[in-house]
Amino acid sequence: MTGTLALVCCGGVLFASGTALLMARPLTRILLGIVLIGNGVNILVLATSGAAGRAALLYPDSDPGRMADPLPQAFILTAIVITLAVTAFLVTMAYRSWQHSGNDDVPDDIEDIRVVRRATYAEERERLRAAYRKRRHEYRALARGEEEREAREHSAYQRLGTARDRYREMRRRARADARVFRARQARAEETAEEIEGEDDPWQTILGADR
Amino acid sequence: MSGGGQPSEAAAVMSALVPLPVILPLCAAGLKLAIGARLERLQRFISAGVLAAVLVVSLVLLVAADRHGPQVMFAGGWAPPVGIVLVADRLSALMLVISSAVTLCVLVYSVGQGMADNDEVTPLSVFHPSYLVLVAGVSDTFLAGDLFNLYVGFELMLTASYVLMTIGGTLSRIRAGATYAVVSLLSSMLFLAAVAMVYAATGTVTMAQLPARLDALPDGVGMLIHIALLGVFAIKAAVFPMAAWLPDSYPTAPAPVTAVFAGLLTKVGVYAILRTQTLLFPGHRIGDVLMVLALLSLLVGILGAVAQTDLKRLLSFTLISHMGYMVFGIGLATHGGISGAVFYVAHHITVQTTLFLVAGLIERRSGTTDLQSLGGLARLSPLLGVMFFVPAMNLAGIPPLSGFLGKLGLLRAGIDDGGALAYVLVAGGTATSLLTLYALAKAWNLAFWRAPTPEMCAAGTVLEDTEADSDDDEDEDEAALGPYTRSTAPHVVLDRWEPAPVRRRGAATFGGQEITTSATLPPSMTVATAGLVLFGLAFTVLAGPLFSLTDRAADELIARTPYVEAVTR
Numbered sequence: 001m002t003g004t005l006a007l008v009c010c011g012g013v014l015f016a017s018g019t020a021l022l023m024a025r026p027l028t029r030i031l032l033g034i035v036l037i038g039n040g041v042n043i044l045v046l047a048t049s050g051a052a053g054r055a056a057l058l059y060p061d062s063d064p065g066r067m068a069d070p071l072p073q074a075f076i077l078t079a080i081v082i083t084l085a086v087t088a089f090l091v092t093m094a095y096r097s098w099q100h101s102g103n104d105d106v107p108d109d110i111e112d113i114r115v116v117r118r119a120t121y122a123e124e125r126e127r128l129r130a131a132y133r134k135r136r137h138e139y140r141a142l143a144r145g146e147e148e149r150e151a152r153e154h155s156a157y158q159r160l161g162t163a164r165d166r167y168r169e170m171r172r173r174a175r176a177d178a179r180v181f182r183a184r185q186a187r188a189e190e191t192a193e194e195i196e197g198e199d200d201p202w203q204t205i206l207g208a209d210r
Numbered sequence: 211m212s213g214g215g216q217p218s219e220a221a222a223v224m225s226a227l228v229p230l231p232v233i234l235p236l237c238a239a240g241l242k243l244a245i246g247a248r249l250e251r252l253q254r255f256i257s258a259g260v261l262a263a264v265l266v267v268s269l270v271l272l273v274a275a276d277r278h279g280p281q282v283m284f285a286g287g288w289a290p291p292v293g294i295v296l297v298a299d300r301l302s303a304l305m306l307v308i309s310s311a312v313t314l315c316v317l318v319y320s321v322g323q324g325m326a327d328n329d330e331v332t333p334l335s336v337f338h339p340s341y342l343v344l345v346a347g348v349s350d351t352f353l354a355g356d357l358f359n360l361y362v363g364f365e366l367m368l369t370a371s372y373v374l375m376t377i378g379g380t381l382s383r384i385r386a387g388a389t390y391a392v393v394s395l396l397s398s399m400l401f402l403a404a405v406a407m408v409y410a411a412t413g414t415v416t417m418a419q420l421p422a423r424l425d426a427l428p429d430g431v432g433m434l435i436h437i438a439l440l441g442v443f444a445i446k447a448a449v450f451p452m453a454a455w456l457p458d459s460y461p462t463a464p465a466p467v468t469a470v471f472a473g474l475l476t477k478v479g480v481y482a483i484l485r486t487q488t489l490l491f492p493g494h495r496i497g498d499v500l501m502v503l504a505l506l507s508l509l510v511g512i513l514g515a516v517a518q519t520d521l522k523r524l525l526s527f528t529l530i531s532h533m534g535y536m537v538f539g540i541g542l543a544t545h546g547g548i549s550g551a552v553f554y555v556a557h558h559i560t561v562q563t564t565l566f567l568v569a570g571l572i573e574r575r576s577g578t579t580d581l582q583s584l585g586g587l588a589r590l591s592p593l594l595g596v597m598f599f600v601p602a603m604n605l606a607g608i609p610p611l612s613g614f615l616g617k618l619g620l621l622r623a624g625i626d627d628g629g630a631l632a633y634v635l636v637a638g639g640t641a642t643s644l645l646t647l648y649a650l651a652k653a654w655n656l657a658f659w660r661a662p663t664p665e666m667c668a669a670g671t672v673l674e675d676t677e678a679d680s681d682d683d684e685d686e687d688e689a690a691l692g693p694y695t696r697s698t699a700p701h702v703v704l705d706r707w708e709p710a711p712v713r714r715r716g717a718a719t720f721g722g723q724e725i726t727t728s729a730t731l732p733p734s735m736t737v738a739t740a741g742l743v744l745f746g747l748a749f750t751v752l753a754g755p756l757f758s759l760t761d762r763a764a765d766e767l768i769a770r771t772p773y774v775e776a777v778t779r
Contacts, residue, residue: 022392022396027388030388030392034392034395034396034399037396037399038399041399041402041403041406044403044406045402045403045405045406045409047406047410048406048407048409048410071292071409072406072409075358075402075405075406075409078358078362079402082362082365082369082398085369086369086372086391086395089369089372089373089391090391090395093376093384093387093388093391096376096379096384097381097384097385097388100380100381100384101381106385106388106389106392107385109389109457109458111457111458111461111520111523112458115517115518115519118519119517
């Protein structure tokens with residue numbers, strides 16, 4: 001088989017530039033990339049038919065050796081029709097996307113993000129829970145230590161009173177902290193809701209997990 | 211077995227039957243477009259009638275191909291290198307039978323869904339013609355006797371599938387459809403380039419002429435063509451590294467569309483891989499690469515499924531995973547492996563389609579397929595429970611069912627092969643089967659088995675840790691800190707959490723509106739799903755004859771000569 005290097009190079013360049021365009025987000029660019037690749041492939045198919053020659057059916061008495069191979073041409077015609085149809089479809093899709101969202105970017109998979117977020121959240125929750133338990137133990141150990149110290153120094157009644165008072169004071173602070181924290185959390189959620197314009201986003205992520 | 215001895219008139223009739231599975235749906239699609247949205251009853255009758263006719267023709271072809279060898283049709287009487295050849299051997303005919311039975315059931319289901327949603331105008335004028343073109347494309351790929359016709363079949367099928375995927379044109383479907391269309395288009399372009407390479411190297415694209423000419427090629431060239439073809443088909447079949455597009459795009463389409471895509475479109479890729487590995491490049495080193503890909507597909511797919519909380523996405527991931535079983539059988543390239551793979555394809559088409567249809571019914575019953583929001587369906591709708599449970603256990607491979615038999619056949623073929631890689635695959639296959647059971651049991655527990663009302667579910671699942679602490683004061687502390695499940699201690703930095711993405715809204719009708727939920731399931735949808743469940747069970751009952759059929763198909767595939775001789779005689 002003899003072919004021209006020019007056709008092959010041309011096909012290669014079209015393929016490369018099409019691939020570069022495919023990397024973009026907007027659907028119209030992707031579409032242009034696909035059109036380029038489609039034409040590149042068609043040229044590659046044409047390159048398989050070998051050297052240029054006369055048309056097969058128009059000159060019945062010419063030497064078959066001097067005719068161009070008609071089969072790849074038939075392939076290309078079919079492929080062109082298919083590419084045309086699909087291009088039309090993609091253009092409609094880009095237009096529809098623009099109607100919906102004002103752009104034609106192809107966004108990421110939402111469900112995928114959701115699954116990843118859920119895993120991160122579960123890990124974070126475990127970490128926080130462990131930290132909370134540790135802190136509670138520390139409070140309790142502290143309180144117990146105080147209690148014992150006071151037991152050595154004071155009468156039973158006083159001892160009970162002071163230790164309990166201190167413990168309660170600490171507990172009161174922890175609760176106050178927690179209230180502040182929850183208020184902030186609630187506000188954050190409200191803000192998130194305003195941003196989303198939807199119901200509670202944590203409910204969205206966690207569902208029955210919470 | 212042999213092609214000789216049949217009367218010539220019978221051969222002519224058979225030869226005339228071969229193109230019908232492609233022509234009938236195409237003509238019907240054209241007719242429907244001409245009729246438009248009028249005459250709904252006639253429309254439904256045409257679709258169902260045509261698909262039933264295709265089923266009958268496929269059955270006749272299967273019997274003929276089994277008794278008399280591959281049935282061949284030369285379009286316009288042109289000889290192979292120039293004209294289009296359609297070939298129905300045992301494998302093609304078996305695939306046709308399964309696919310036409312499944313598409314018929316899905317059609318009945320989709321008509322039921324259209325009626326239940328009262329959007330008969332939109333789907334009938336767009337859905338039915340596209341669906342019929344899709345069926346024609348699938349049949350054409352199964353029957354194609356040359357690589358270019360295979361390409362055309364793929365394109366026919368894919369173009370119809372783009373329309374079905376984005377039907378209604380909602381934002382989520384456009385988003386999913388864009389990914390799907392771009393990936394499919396790219397693979398088609400690569401396929402065409404591969405066809406060009408084959409033609410440049412051998413001077414023909416007829417599959418019956420290729421074996422001899424490909425064998426004569428230098429090793430490097432043959433290898434290049436082989437890799438190009440396999441790469442393309444692996445994208446279509448959603449084998450692991452090329453599978454990322456599938457769970458992203460499938461779940462957003464309407465339930466019957468997802469079902470038929472999951473059942474058929476990926477299996478068409480498997481069919482093409484099977485042809486490549488048996489007819490074009492038998493006994494090639496690439497089998498080992500296929501086995502590694504199969505292992506990765508099996509494990510990555512099923513681990514993905516375990517992580518999902520949406521039933522449709524979970525099923526999409528099991529689909530990727532179970533592709534691994536079929537590729538495993540093909541990669542083994544032994545008689546048992548190929549026979550097992552063909553059996554598994556037949557089983558998996560049916561079961562996977564059924565599960566997606568059931569997911570559609572669940573959506574109809576409760577408005578969502580999010581496992582976290584579902585619950586108590588087994589009590590609310592026992593029939594739905596049965597229709598989910600049977601195919602789910604079938605997919606996981608619980609002993610009496612065909613999923614078990616198919617896996618058993620493949621694993622036994624792996625052990626017979628005896629290579630180290632085969633044993634690794636056997637272990638991976640077993641682990642995947644168990645993990646499938648785990649994922650589906652999780653889905654069953656969440657959606658069907660737990661207490662019915664959402665409030666009860668919430669109450670039942672949240673209070674797990676507080677019981678462990680007995681001290682009153684501590685309980686008070688917990689109470690003061692709020693339910694700890696909402697992130698707890700005061701030192702949390704709130705800014706870490708970005709606003710969460712919104713849950714996918716269930717836009718499940720053809721037209722893209724909210725679906726109409728109902729306490730009682732629409733009868734035709736239920737009947738279609740139940741029919742497919744029974745069809746899946748039939749594989750269990752008829753496993754003996756079916757396995758002997760796939761054995762004979764594997765004989766034919768490995769021998770190569772019946773196919774080649776039937777076309778080139």
